[in-house]
Amino acid sequence: DIQMTQSPASLSASVGDRVTITCRASQGISGSLTWYQQKPETAPKSLIYDASSLQGGVPSRFSGSGSGTEFTLTISSLQPEDFATYYCQQYKSYPYTFGPGTKVDIK
Amino acid sequence: EVQLVESGGGLVQPGGSLRLSCAASGFTFSDHYMDWVRQAPGKGLEWVGRIRNKAKSHTTEYAASVKGRFSISRDDSKNSMYLQMNSLKIDDTAVYYCVRGFSGFDSWGQGTLVTVSS
Numbered sequence: 546d547i548q549m550t551q552s553p554a555s556l557s558a559s560v561g562d563r564v565t566i567t568c569r570a571s572q573g574i575s576g577s578l579t580w581y582q583q584k585p586e587t588a589p590k591s592l593i594y595d596a597s598s599l600q601g602g603v604p605s606r607f608s609g610s611g612s613g614t615e616f617t618l619t620i621s622s623l624q625p626e627d628f629a630t631y632y633c634q635q636y637k638s639y640p641y642t643f644g645p646g647t648k649v650d651i652k
Numbered sequence: 653e654v655q656l657v658e659s660g661g662g663l664v665q666p667g668g669s670l671r672l673s674c675a676a677s678g679f680t681f682s683d684h685y686m687d688w689v690r691q692a693p694g695k696g697l698e699w700v701g702r703i704r705n706k707a708k709s710h711t712t713e714y715a716a717s718v719k720g721r722f723s724i725s726r727d728d729s730k731n732s733m734y735l736q737m738n739s740l741k742i743d744d745t746a747v748y749y750c751v752r753g754f755s756g757f758d759s760w761g762q763g764t765l766v767t768v769s770s
Binding site: 598 | 687713715760761763
């Protein structure tokens with residue numbers, strides 16, 4: 546199975562900050578990676594797919610990059626509605642696996 | 653607008669069975685692969701399994717943790733997918749999400765809670 550790790554596990558940031566979350570795969574997954582945002586008591590929402598493609602309706606302050614084993618999610622200017630937990634997920638091979646999540650909260 | 657609505661969750665005893673349903677609308681259901689993803693209380697996300705479309709003969713894939721106990725099926729005439737869960741364990745307690753499989757999971761239902769407890 547492909548193991549996914551994320552760093553940091555949590556971070557505190559202020560509105561307007563630039564935030565970067567890293568996701569690493571235990572083996573190469575090309576660009577088969579999606580980023581999700583989840584707020585408490587709600588279903589996850591897809592933000593970025595194919596490592597760097599923005600899902601329709603997602604603000605352009607979100608961006609993704611990377612290929613192979615290392616990926617990043619960047620929020621260019623954190624907004625109040627962005628405080629949430631972020632997960633990466635690989636869909637290169639079964640079983641599909643998720644990272645453990647990165648919780649972004651208010652400083 | 654894509655809509656996925658799960659139903660069928662509830663309280664079940666260890667060793668029991670439960671069948672979840674997912675009703676889809678807003679897209680051509682028969683064209684798409686569909687998946688189940690679960691989330692235990694306070695924990696992360698875990699992929700449960702997938703059912704492919706008719707073109708791929710409705711073949712399935714499962715996570716090791718549920719293989720042999722869970723079964724995914726679909727009825728394209730009803731725009732619905734199902735998750736039959738047998739031999740349930742306490743560790744199966746989770747919110748179960750129906751998701752559309754496209755470059756990851758591009759659409760999610762609201763989830764249905766399954767609690768396995770005596």
